[in-house]
Amino acid sequence: MGKAYLSIEGVGVTFQKGSARSEVLCDINLQVDQGEFVSIIGHSGCGKSTLLNVVAGLIPVTTGAVILDREAVEAPGPERAVVFQNHSLLPWLSVRENVSLAVDKVFRGVKSAAERKAWTEHNLDLVKMTHAMDKRPSEISGGMKQRVGIARALAMQPKVLLLDEPFGALDALTRAHLQDSVMEIQTALKNTVLMITHDVDEAVLLSDRIVMMTNGPRASIGNILPVTLDRPRDRLAVAEDPVYVHARAGVIEFLYARRAA
Amino acid sequence: MTFPKPSFVEAQPVPAPLNETPSTVPSTAPTGELRASRLSELGRQGRGVAAAVIPPAVTLLVLLALWQGAAGDSYTGVPSPQRIWIESKDLITDPFFDRGGVDKGLFWHVLTSLSRVGVGFSLSAVCGVMLGVLIGANRWAHRGLDPIFQVLRTVPPLAWLPISLAAFQQAQPSALFVIFVTSIWPIIINTAVGVRNIPDDYRNVARVLRLSPAEYFFKILLPATTPYIFTGLRIGIGMSWLAIVASEMLLGGVGVGFFIWDQYNSGRISDIVVALAWVGLTGFFLDRIVALAGRIVSRGSALS
Numbered sequence: 001m002g003k004a005y006l007s008i009e010g011v012g013v014t015f016q017k018g019s020a021r022s023e024v025l026c027d028i029n030l031q032v033d034q035g036e037f038v039s040i041i042g043h044s045g046c047g048k049s050t051l052l053n054v055v056a057g058l059i060p061v062t063t064g065a066v067i068l069d070r071e072a073v074e075a076p077g078p079e080r081a082v083v084f085q086n087h088s089l090l091p092w093l094s095v096r097e098n099v100s101l102a103v104d105k106v107f108r109g110v111k112s113a114a115e116r117k118a119w120t121e122h123n124l125d126l127v128k129m130t131h132a133m134d135k136r137p138s139e140i141s142g143g144m145k146q147r148v149g150i151a152r153a154l155a156m157q158p159k160v161l162l163l164d165e166p167f168g169a170l171d172a173l174t175r176a177h178l179q180d181s182v183m184e185i186q187t188a189l190k191n192t193v194l195m196i197t198h199d200v201d202e203a204v205l206l207s208d209r210i211v212m213m214t215n216g217p218r219a220s221i222g223n224i225l226p227v228t229l230d231r232p233r234d235r236l237a238v239a240e241d242p243v244y245v246h247a248r249a250g251v252i253e254f255l256y257a258r259r260a261a
Numbered sequence: 262m263t264f265p266k267p268s269f270v271e272a273q274p275v276p277a278p279l280n281e282t283p284s285t286v287p288s289t290a291p292t293g294e295l296r297a298s299r300l301s302e303l304g305r306q307g308r309g310v311a312a313a314v315i316p317p318a319v320t321l322l323v324l325l326a327l328w329q330g331a332a333g334d335s336y337t338g339v340p341s342p343q344r345i346w347i348e349s350k351d352l353i354t355d356p357f358f359d360r361g362g363v364d365k366g367l368f369w370h371v372l373t374s375l376s377r378v379g380v381g382f383s384l385s386a387v388c389g390v391m392l393g394v395l396i397g398a399n400r401w402a403h404r405g406l407d408p409i410f411q412v413l414r415t416v417p418p419l420a421w422l423p424i425s426l427a428a429f430q431q432a433q434p435s436a437l438f439v440i441f442v443t444s445i446w447p448i449i450i451n452t453a454v455g456v457r458n459i460p461d462d463y464r465n466v467a468r469v470l471r472l473s474p475a476e477y478f479f480k481i482l483l484p485a486t487t488p489y490i491f492t493g494l495r496i497g498i499g500m501s502w503l504a505i506v507a508s509e510m511l512l513g514g515v516g517v518g519f520f521i522w523d524q525y526n527s528g529r530i531s532d533i534v535v536a537l538a539w540v541g542l543t544g545f546f547l548d549r550i551v552a553l554a555g556r557i558v559s560r561g562s563a564l565s
Contacts, residue, residue, distance in 0.1 A: 056466055074470040088462030092559065094485040101480065105470045156470075 004031030005192060006055070006160050010064035013050055024050050026218040028064070030211060032160070037189040039203040040252060042213030048196045049085075052164050053212075055194060056082050069159055080105045081153035085165045087145040089137040091150075096133040097153045100125060106156050123155040124148070126185055143174035145179070154185070163195040167202065175199075176235065179206060185233055200255070204247045205235060212254045225250050339415070348531040350511050356539075363515055363523065368537050370517040374505050375543065377433075377516065381440025382501045389445045390490055390496065393452020414446030418504035420512060432512040436505065444506035446499035451496070452550070456482060472529025482558070491555030498551050502544045517543075 015106050024047040032038050040048045050063075053059040057076040061068040066073040067247050068080065089098045100120045100209040107116055127147040132140050137148070146166055153161055166182075172177060186193065186206075197203050203210045205232040207227050227247045229238055238244040325342045334495040340348065351358075356368035395402045396410075421442050443489035463485055465476050509518025517540055524532040 004465055056465075056469065059470060075471075076465070077471055081467070082465070084462055084465065087465055088460070090463065090466070090481070090484070092487070102470055105472065105476070185550060248547065 002080055002105070004068060005036075006030075006032040006033040006194070007033075007067045008051075008055065008064070009067065011051070011054060011061050011066060012063040013047070013054060013059060014062040023140055024216055024217050025054070026220050027220055029222065030224075032192060032194065034192050037101060037186060037193045037195070037206055037208045038211060039195045039209075040211045041197055041200065041203045041255070042219070043215055043255065044198065046213045046216045047219040048213055049164055052082070052162050052194060052196050055160070056080050056162050058082075078102070078156040079159045080162060081158035082162045083146070083149045083153045083154040083166045085168055087137070087149040089144075089145055089148055090260060091137050093130060093135050095140070095148050096099060096124065098137070099155050102152050103155050112261060120155060123151040126154060126188075127181060129149045141172050141174075143178060143200060146170065150178075150182070150185075154189070154191075158191070160192040160194060162171040163193060164200065165196050168198070171221060175202070182206065183231075183233060199253045200248055203251060204244055205233060205238065210247070212251060223254055225254075285501045286340040311532060342536070345531040345534050348529070349535045350533050352532055361415070363519070365515070367517065367520065367536060370515060370520045370536075371539055371543055374518065377436050377509075378440055378498070378501050378505050378547075381437040381505075382498055383503070384433055384437070385441045385497060386448060386494055388441075389448025389493065390452050390527035391488070392445075392479075393449040394456055394486075394492070396449065397453035397456025397486075398482075407453075410446060410449060413442075414450070418443040418500070419507050419511075422508055432514055435510055436516075438507050439504050442500040444501035447496035447500065448493040451489045451493030452486060456484035458489070459485045487559040488555070491551065491559065494555070495548060495551045498547050499544065502540075502547055506540055 007189065008030040011025060012023065014023045015250045023133055028051060030038075040051060045077060050059060054061055055068075055073065057066075057073050057080060060074075073080070089095075091103070093101065103111075103116050103120045103123075111119060114166055120246040121130060121133070124133055127150050129147050129151060132144060137145055137200065140148075146169075150166070163182075165177050170178065181205060185191075194202075195206065205228055208229060210225045211221055212223045212225065213219050226246060227243070229241060229243050229247075321384060329341045332339055332344075336372050348355070352367060352487075354365040359365040392406070396406055397403070418439055422435065423437045426432075429435045429438065459482065463481050468482050470482060504515070506518035506521070510522040511517035513519055513522075517536055521533050521536050521540075524530070524536065525526060
């Protein structure tokens, strides 16, 4: 206990609405090492987003605790940056201002104004969005918005990056592009990442480990599958790799077995 | 879409002799091609303007003709457009005269009314937005105040006037209060709706960034609510313009409402029609100005 960088220990979440109680998560235990990329996969409504929000601190735990870098998570904070499913950029700010809002807040007093500006641009450069820095979110495509959302999260220099179905609303080609970008950035920055997804290929391609959740209510972790593919991974090359095929089959088998049950 | 490319190469720069009058061909005369493209550009713009102007102009003419036909030449009742022109020519052509007392051009009456609306509406805009934010952000404020506001907002503007006169004893503050109390409700209610409709995502962004309450207010809440606030302000300014004319009729003094009532008592119905046109056009421009301000402030993301 407490050895891992991010430790989810016996977490349960119960929502109380009037007299109706619904136990969404039950006894979740998960250890994530620094620099590890972990995906959480499960059917819709199984509580995987709730789990991510608990780690983010946006939803309080009912039982158990989340410990990040030896500190208990009690409230949201920039060391656990979230990339939301629907990008959640502020529409009245430009791309640059959306990122600099975060940078200015997190690094005020640490970096000078010029350093903060450079840091904002550096992060937009990481996601290849410098060409549209002065556009508004409404003027760029869905994929670009999600890139900016990722840049904003990375710019906070989080201890753990939380991705909540980041590519769910994108078309397949854009999604593949963004997955490649995320892999590149992950190789360069060695972030600790927790990603929610319902896409089996995405999970296998990106993750070091795949956490499979049982169906709710009272969802818990059904199985954890390590993906031992070497990095960097090339989506074309790994598609034929027996490790990839085997991992993919394992996840699908888990999901279908659960659905039948 | 075949536009000839403007080519300045062909243009012969003719050094103008000193004694030549400048009204002749400019020295960098556009070539025939260029002139044609400019003409077609002008033509396109002209068509756009025509499409916007001609239909309402035609409608107006038809309505005036119908009115003329219906009113005829009788000297009782509502005058025909022709008689209005004859009887109120001075009023129409010179809105700026000032012969002392209340005998002024319509511009001055409208200006007085506008200044009252300006003061009353500014007050209600400030108070309305503040109360709206309070109601939108605080559940208990909402539970406590919303039912009361929902009842008060249905009270007609003129019903406030007697109370207002009794409270203030004077015409000017009473008129201001009536404007205030008429226009504040839509501002409060729309602001509150805007605050309560701030997407959870924005709140979550603010929480992850640990924005302070002040930062949240200025960086998230206000910009996110701006389109709603301006919807409220647009309705509010329209209602305050409705209220001013009615309350001035009763209060007397200067102002377009008083003017209308005064002309009615003098039997000058033609002047009233002219005043109505002023009231309508002023209200229209007020609405446009607030809508434009909303677009500028919200950087184009207002609903409008």
